[in-house]
Amino acid sequence: xxxxxxxxxxxTGLTRRTALKGLAATAGLVTAPGFVRxxxxxxxxxxxxxxxxxxxxxxxxxxxxxxxTTAAAVKAINxxxxxxxxxxxVIIEDDGTDPGRGAEVVGKFATQHKTDIVFxxxxxxxxxxxxxxxxxxxxxxxxxxxxxxxxxxxLNRYVFQPGITDVKSQIQSMAPWIAANAGKKVTQIFxxxxxxxxxxxxxxxxLKAQGADVIAQIAIPPTESSFTKYFPxxxxxxxxxxxxxxxxxxxxxxxxxxxFYGSNRPQLFGFMDSLEATDINSPGLEFLDGSHFWEGxxxxxxxxxxxxxxxxxxxxGIDDNGAALGDPKDVSTxxxxxxxxxxxxxxxxxxxxxxYKGPEDRAKLVEATEALTAxxxxxxxxxxxxxxxxxxxxxFGIQNISKVEGGKLKVVHKTKIEDGLYxxxxxxxxxxx
Amino acid sequence: MSEASPAKAYGLxxxxxxxxxxxxxxxxxxYHGLLARIMVLAVFAMGYNMLFGYVGLLSxxxxxxxxxxxxxxxxxxxxxxxxxxxxxxxxxxxGVVLSLVIGLLALRTSGVAFMIVTMMFAQVFYLIxxxxxxxxxxxQGMVVPQPARVLAFGATSLDLTNPTxxxxxxxxxxSLVLLITLALVRSRYGRxxxxxxxxxxxxxxxxxxxxxxxxxxxxISGIVCAASGAAYALLFGYVGSSFASVQYSILPxxxxxxxxxxxxxxxxxxxxxxxxxxxxxxxxxxxxxxxVGIALILLVLFLPKGILxxxxxxxxxxxx
Numbered sequence: 122x123x124x125x126x127x128x129x130x131x132x133t134g135l136t137r138r139t140a141l142k143g144l145a146a147t148a149g150l151v152t153a154p155g156f157v158r159x160x161x162x163x164x165x166x167x168x169x170x171x172x173x174x175x176x177x178x179x180x181x182x183x184x185x186x187x188x189x190t191t192a193a194a195v196k197a198i199n200x201x202x203x204x205x206x207x208x209x210x211v212i213i214e215d216d217g218t219d220p221g222r223g224a225e226v227v228g229k230f231a232t233q234h235k236t237d238i239v240f241x242x243x244x245x246x247x248x249x250x251x252x253x254x255x256x257x258x259x260x261x262x263x264x265x266x267x268x269x270x271x272x273x274x275x276l277n278r279y280v281f282q283p284g285i286t287d288v289k290s291q292i293q294s295m296a297p298w299i300a301a302n303a304g305k306k307v308t309q310i311f312x313x314x315x316x317x318x319x320x321x322x323x324x325x326x327x328l329k330a331q332g333a334d335v336i337a338q339i340a341i342p343p344t345e346s347s348f349t350k351y352f353p354x355x356x357x358x359x360x361x362x363x364x365x366x367x368x369x370x371x372x373x374x375x376x377x378x379x380x381f382y383g384s385n386r387p388q389l390f391g392f393m394d395s396l397e398a399t400d401i402n403s404p405g406l407e408f409l410d411g412s413h414f415w416e417g418x419x420x421x422x423x424x425x426x427x428x429x430x431x432x433x434x435x436x437x438g439i440d441d442n443g444a445a446l447g448d449p450k451d452v453s454t455x456x457x458x459x460x461x462x463x464x465x466x467x468x469x470x471x472x473x474x475x476x477y478k479g480p481e482d483r484a485k486l487v488e489a490t491e492a493l494t495a496x497x498x499x500x501x502x503x504x505x506x507x508x509x510x511x512x513x514x515x516x517f518g519i520q521n522i523s524k525v526e527g528g529k530l531k532v533v534h535k536t537k538i539e540d541g542l543y544x545x546x547x548x549x550x551x552x553x554x
Numbered sequence: 555m556s557e558a559s560p561a562k563a564y565g566l567x568x569x570x571x572x573x574x575x576x577x578x579x580x581x582x583x584x585y586h587g588l589l590a591r592i593m594v595l596a597v598f599a600m601g602y603n604m605l606f607g608y609v610g611l612l613s614x615x616x617x618x619x620x621x622x623x624x625x626x627x628x629x630x631x632x633x634x635x636x637x638x639x640x641x642x643x644x645x646x647x648x649g650v651v652l653s654l655v656i657g658l659l660a661l662r663t664s665g666v667a668f669m670i671v672t673m674m675f676a677q678v679f680y681l682i683x684x685x686x687x688x689x690x691x692x693x694q695g696m697v698v699p700q701p702a703r704v705l706a707f708g709a710t711s712l713d714l715t716n717p718t719x720x721x722x723x724x725x726x727x728x729s730l731v732l733l734i735t736l737a738l739v740r741s742r743y744g745r746x747x748x749x750x751x752x753x754x755x756x757x758x759x760x761x762x763x764x765x766x767x768x769x770x771x772x773x774i775s776g777i778v779c780a781a782s783g784a785a786y787a788l789l790f791g792y793v794g795s796s797f798a799s800v801q802y803s804i805l806p807x808x809x810x811x812x813x814x815x816x817x818x819x820x821x822x823x824x825x826x827x828x829x830x831x832x833x834x835x836x837x838x839x840x841x842x843x844x845x846v847g848i849a850l851i852l853l854v855l856f857l858p859k860g861i862l863x864x865x866x867x868x869x870x871x872x873x874x
Binding site: 215270 | 586687692693695697790791795797840842
């Protein structure tokens with residue numbers, strides 16, 4: 122360890138451990154083998170799931186709730202005997218919501234932690250950035266992103282999204298209700314980046330099929346902090362404003378939209394992505410009263426909630442308003458985080474079908490997952506029933522349309538799975554394992 | 555400050571390259587993959603160092619040169635179906651054109667203005683990537699298909715997704731750029747660049763065309779950064795706009811400052827340091843950036859010229 126002495130920073134106040142590990146880069150490399158002495162998976166050893174979490178960066182609010190949901194699901198799975206009689210252990214690495222770091226984290230799970238799978242990624246750019254690493258390491262990568270990237274079949278055979286419906290399907294399934302109930306002349310307002318483009322591209326044909334039209338599309342740059350200047354672009358004949366703004370500027374957007382229209386406004390329809398982890402009763406959001414939102418899984422407890430939904434909410438620790446038990450200000454990301462719970466149960470099912478024993482069975486796990494076709498509503502799938510297309514590695518489920526009433530969101534319509542089905546764009550199963 | 559003999563200077567660098575080569579056989583799998591990535595990004599830092607360390611021009615826009623290579627190579631494969639060598643050349647070509655144009659415009663300024671102008675150009679470049687999202691994949695980015703990442707030599711081929719091939723490719727690029735950098739900074743041209751950094755007016759007075767020399771440095775820096783970006787796209791298979799964001803303009807500055815500006819091996823040391831501190835501390839706490847920040851402050855306080863820069867100042871005056 123002579124080299125570490127060369128860079129001895131102990132006098133700087135750093136601990137010896139940090140100095141040895143972090144500062145002496147070459148020495149760090151030499152000592153690296155000490156970190157990676159891992160035993161082979163044994164029959165009694167836990168199933169190791171690498172959780173690629175957005176602990177920091179733009180996705181941190183989601184990451185925190187994804188971790189809570191995952192912990193609850195793993196606790197429930199372990200209490201019921203685990204997977205193939207083995208307990209499940211979750212190893213978390215922060216990807217910083219960055220695609221470069223995301224790829225490194227996938228590599229770390231595959232080659233250092235030797236996890237059986239990688240799981241849990243939300244943000245699309247991180248999924249797309251990490252997918253090559255998963256494919257090259259041949260480690261199954263189960264994402265909970267809702268992006269269309271998996272179903273587009275432009276990633277690879279090791280990437281799956283079996284726990285949450287993709288955004289193309291979500292948008293398509295909204296069209297029948299919008300055309301029948303809100304109006305037939307729709308103006309879209311969306312952020313001028315990929316999330317907005319999904320809505321820009323998928324909504325018009327879906328509405329057209331229902332006899333309605335998008336009459337204007339207004340893209341707002343992500344750097345914008347004031348929106349009033351865009352509102353005059355909304356055609357006067359607009360019957361529905363379809364808005365999917367996201368990020369901190371949402372509150373300003375809604376407030377300024379309210380000031381622009383006053384009490385005489387068109388119908389408003391939005392996606393809950395705009396307000397995940399945000400209190401619907403925040404100052405400035407009063408204008409949303411009476412408007413409608415897509416929700417993946419309802420934030421607020423509903424009168425007709427199933428026993429499975431109630432059990433899920435209790436296990437994850439959210440109250441009737443969708444906030445953390447004991448902390449009403451800590452609002453959850455209910456529309457998306459159920460996907461972590463359901464994905465883990467899909468992994469469980471696929472591992473059991475494959476007779477999964479360890480990393481040598483990863484290819485079997487891929488094939489077993491591809492062979493799945495449907496997930497029945499119940500404790501393992503509390504959001505609702507789903508079908509699964511093994512060729513495009515994507516599930517399709519029901520969606521909720523909720524109305525803002527008295528400071529709460531009440532589900533007024535549930536779509537059918539068929540509303541969101543579309544023609545497959547490719548077939549992963551033709552790729553070599 | 556004494557200068558090393560050619561044997562000593564090249565011996566040190568060849569020794570460093572040999573060490574990296576040997577490490578390929580010794581490192582555990584994860585660190586093997588990580589070091590390949592670090593070497594590619596160290597090339598980015600070396601490109602930045604060429605301008606910042608040797609000419610004294612502080613740019614906050616070098617992400618655009620890295621991204622030019624990244625997108626030049628990535629789009630050539632994804633959209634045009636080009637082979638790996640042609641795509642790499644396309645990445646370099648994009649770097650040359652962009653750095654030449656940016657150099658001609660930005661070098662009309664100096665100091666803080668240069669910093670701001672380069673940052674603004676990089677922001678424009680970033681927004682252009684977002685604007686042409688149907689081609690570039692916008693903020694989500696695109697995957698370079700695994701089957702296309704193959705280097706073919708007649709009947710034989712090298713799969714760039716193979717960890718050993720990837721490591722050796724990264725090492726090859728790193729070694730080439732390191733030796734070229736060493737030769738450049740020891741050349742008459744390298745001395746002119748240092749003279750410009752130390753006193754541009756005096757250099758002009760001695761009859762040197764400082765604008766042309768600085769422009770050449772911007773272009774060399776741009777090519778090296780583009781080479782890093784092109785290699786990143788082809789070796790790691792992802793092209794995304796986050797690599798064109800301001801964060802990736804600041805990172806090479808940090809890597810160079812940490813390792814030691816105007817030292818040939820400093821960029822590698824700095825990149826290694828940052829990667830390992832983040833990788834290790836993030837395993838203990840989500841506040842790892844706080845630890846990174848404290849480590850940076852301590853380094854600035856106690857090793858203000860960076861790791862190798864301070865070593866050169868205190869003990870190893872001959873260090874290139």
